[in-house]
Amino acid sequence: MVGLGRMGANMARRLARGGAEVVGFDSEADARAALVGTAGCSTVDDMEALIHALPAPRIVWLMVPAGEQTEETLAALTPRLLAEDVIVDGGNAHYKDSVRRAVELASYGVRFVDCGVSGGIWGLEQGYALMFGGSPAAARAIEPIVKLLAPTPDRGWLHCGPSGSGHFVKMIHNGVEYGMMQSLAEGFALMKGKAEFGLDVAAIAEMWRHGSVVRSWLLDLTAEFLRADSGLADIAPIVADSGEGRWTALEAIEQGVPAPVLSLALIMRFASQGKGDYTDRLLAMMRNSFGGHKIEHMAESSGKAK
Amino acid sequence: MVGLGRMGANMARRLARGGAEVVGFDSEADARAALVGTAGCSTVDDMEALIHALPAPRIVWLMVPAGEQTEETLAALTPRLLAEDVIVDGGNAHYKDSVRRAVELASYGVRFVDCGVSGGIWGLEQGYALMFGGSPAAARAIEPIVKLLAPTPDRGWLHCGPSGSGHFVKMIHNGVEYGMMQSLAEGFALMKGKAEFGLDVAAIAEMWRHGSVVRSWLLDLTAEFLRADSGLADIAPIVADSGEGRWTALEAIEQGVPAPVLSLALIMRFASQGKGDYTDRLLAMMRNSFGGHKIEHMAESSGKAK
Numbered sequence: 001m002v003g004l005g006r007m008g009a010n011m012a013r014r015l016a017r018g019g020a021e022v023v024g025f026d027s028e029a030d031a032r033a034a035l036v037g038t039a040g041c042s043t044v045d046d047m048e049a050l051i052h053a054l055p056a057p058r059i060v061w062l063m064v065p066a067g068e069q070t071e072e073t074l075a076a077l078t079p080r081l082l083a084e085d086v087i088v089d090g091g092n093a094h095y096k097d098s099v100r101r102a103v104e105l106a107s108y109g110v111r112f113v114d115c116g117v118s119g120g121i122w123g124l125e126q127g128y129a130l131m132f133g134g135s136p137a138a139a140r141a142i143e144p145i146v147k148l149l150a151p152t153p154d155r156g157w158l159h160c161g162p163s164g165s166g167h168f169v170k171m172i173h174n175g176v177e178y179g180m181m182q183s184l185a186e187g188f189a190l191m192k193g194k195a196e197f198g199l200d201v202a203a204i205a206e207m208w209r210h211g212s213v214v215r216s217w218l219l220d221l222t223a224e225f226l227r228a229d230s231g232l233a234d235i236a237p238i239v240a241d242s243g244e245g246r247w248t249a250l251e252a253i254e255q256g257v258p259a260p261v262l263s264l265a266l267i268m269r270f271a272s273q274g275k276g277d278y279t280d281r282l283l284a285m286m287r288n289s290f291g292g293h294k295i296e297h298m299a300e301s302s303g304k305a306k
Numbered sequence: 307m308v309g310l311g312r313m314g315a316n317m318a319r320r321l322a323r324g325g326a327e328v329v330g331f332d333s334e335a336d337a338r339a340a341l342v343g344t345a346g347c348s349t350v351d352d353m354e355a356l357i358h359a360l361p362a363p364r365i366v367w368l369m370v371p372a373g374e375q376t377e378e379t380l381a382a383l384t385p386r387l388l389a390e391d392v393i394v395d396g397g398n399a400h401y402k403d404s405v406r407r408a409v410e411l412a413s414y415g416v417r418f419v420d421c422g423v424s425g426g427i428w429g430l431e432q433g434y435a436l437m438f439g440g441s442p443a444a445a446r447a448i449e450p451i452v453k454l455l456a457p458t459p460d461r462g463w464l465h466c467g468p469s470g471s472g473h474f475v476k477m478i479h480n481g482v483e484y485g486m487m488q489s490l491a492e493g494f495a496l497m498k499g500k501a502e503f504g505l506d507v508a509a510i511a512e513m514w515r516h517g518s519v520v521r522s523w524l525l526d527l528t529a530e531f532l533r534a535d536s537g538l539a540d541i542a543p544i545v546a547d548s549g550e551g552r553w554t555a556l557e558a559i560e561q562g563v564p565a566p567v568l569s570l571a572l573i574m575r576f577a578s579q580g581k582g583d584y585t586d587r588l589l590a591m592m593r594n595s596f597g598g599h600k601i602e603h604m605a606e607s608s609g610k611a612k
Contacts, residue, residue: 098367118518129517131502131510156516158509169510176493177519179567183485186565187478190554193561197439197471203464204437204475210462211435212424213483218524248496255499259492260574261485261567268566 001061002050002073003091004031007117008063010124011090011149016040018148020129023053047076059142063117063260066093066243074101084107086141088132090117092244095133095168102134102163114163116170117149127151131158131173133165175248175262179239180218182265188222189216192230202226241269307366308356308379309397310349311338313423314369315398316430317455322346324454329359353382363390365448369423372399372549380407387413392447394438396423398550401439401474408440408469417444420469422476423455433457437464437479439471481554481568484547486524488571494528498536508532547575 001012004026022169024035024043044050098114105112115132128149137158147153191199192273205223245266252259287293307318310332312400330341338349350356404420411418421438434455445465453459497505511529511611551572558565593599
């Protein structure tokens with residue numbers, strides 16, 4: 001397991017609990033230290049030691065951030081591997097990068113699996129949903145590991161198709177996640193906004209969990225944090241976005257297939273980040289220009305702008 | 307139980323299974339006949355007989371279509387009831403109608419409960435999510451019935467607040483449902499559209515059910531119908547909408563609170579109904595006018611227009 005952050009470390013723990021012997025590596029000494037003492041897990045201090053610690057054919061599972069770090073890790077790792085070794089990229093790489101990497105690694109005889117991993121901080125206990133792409137031989141090689149990481153050995157994992165398809169399916173999964181999150185959030189905002197009914201949105205979330213059409217894991221999580229604090233006044237109204245929401249919107253454009261809700265859910269995050277503030281300033285000035293409508297200045301606007 | 311359609315008849319059955327004695331009425335003889343023979347359920351042939359069959363204080367639960375039919379049923383029923391009788395409107399009325407009706411019925415001393423019911427055809431077995439508004443006394447009166455209809459006696463029901471609040475919460479629930487459905491559908495369309503990966507969308511839906519962030523009851527249903535037929539070529543691409551999606555969008559405008567994804571999910575249904583065809587014809591003609599771009603005529607367009 002290369003990359004012992006929140007995801008990688010917990011996946012190493014789940015594998016070890018399932019009976020696997022896991023060798024962990026992270027370029028950060030602190031991350032390595034956090035895994036020491038976990039039964040079934042050992043750590044090594046560099047890539048060279050990692051290679052020597054594993055019996056051939058090796059399975060090296062990467063849980064490092066997509067982009068440069070994945071690229072660098074692969075560059076360091078690949079020349080050290082032998083034919084029939086397998087690299088699994090469990091990060092959120094763009095699927096086109098994964099298609100390219102599979103071809104590049106094939107020239108070394110190294111097998112490559114692109115694996116989307118869902119489950120976040122709950123995966124250690126509940127298991128991870130795993131969607132992966134690669135050759136049948138590579139898929140077969142990682143199957144025993146996949147079965148330990150998944151919620152149960154026969155559920156929550158799928159060899160989706162050729163290289164790239166795992167990260168593609170994970171990308172769409174995250175795109176859908178954006179839309180479902182935004183849908184729930186907008187609905188709760190409209191209930192919170194209905195002062196005349198004095199609604200207890202935490203109780204409503206809990207009630208919807210049972211028998212309603214919108215019951216879902218995202219609703220379960222929402223019910224839990226609303227129970228602790230339904231006002232959320234201390235939470236800054238800023239929603240980050242990572243690559244996959246954007247890539248899903250771009251994929252829709254590339255295919256020429258309408259995915260307006262997934263795209264808009266992403267765009268609303270940009271708005272939450274204040275990236276529409278200049279637009280809103282322009283609009284305020286236009287109204288002022290043609291109609292003399294009042295504009296507010298920053299000192300009066302109680303910090304709405306981000 | 308007044309209104310023995312798909313919802314009302316199954317709710318009567320669930321109540322009877324729970325040990326309640328249910329008297330059913332429907333203006334359609336066929337609907338009445340379908341309930342005959344269900345243990346614990348009897349039927350009557352008119353409203354007068356219904357009143358006489360029930361001990362006071364009566365609880366009359368309406369499962370009739372919102373709008374005119376609900377209005378007519380209430381008009382026929384109300385003068386026959388006594389003080390402390392309770393009418394529950396389990397249909398999908400607009401919450402403002404329910405606020406008005408509660409006031410009107412109060413002048414007869416009749417208690418009114420507006421109750422949103424979710425669960426569809428699955429409610430008979432799994433129970434219904436029930437969200438209701440009304441006075442504390444009215445809410446207390448229907449509690450024993452609510453506990454039989456809900457998935458479990460202590461889960462899946464909530465007295466949300468004053469009259470109107472039940473139908474308001476149900477309206478928002480359905481608005482959220484539109485957004486979640488559209489999110490899932492757009493994601494699966496992008497996977498189906500990715501011919502190069504030859505993805506098995508049915509297998510992906512099934513896999514996502516376990517350990518993924520998007521697991522949900524709507525995904526469970528999607529996995530089930532995709533397993534039977536993932537191409538859906540025989541399903542006309544037309545999505546109906548009922549009142550509550552529209553009302554949610556209007557509520558957002560009334561409150562001045564952004565609910566763009568819920569609103570757009572609704573608007574995409576209008577597009578699916580062909581209500582944007584004239585717009586699209588105009589756009590085709592504009593492109594033709596300024597750029598000489600080709601237009602298709604209806605005979606060539608393979609029936610895209612609805």
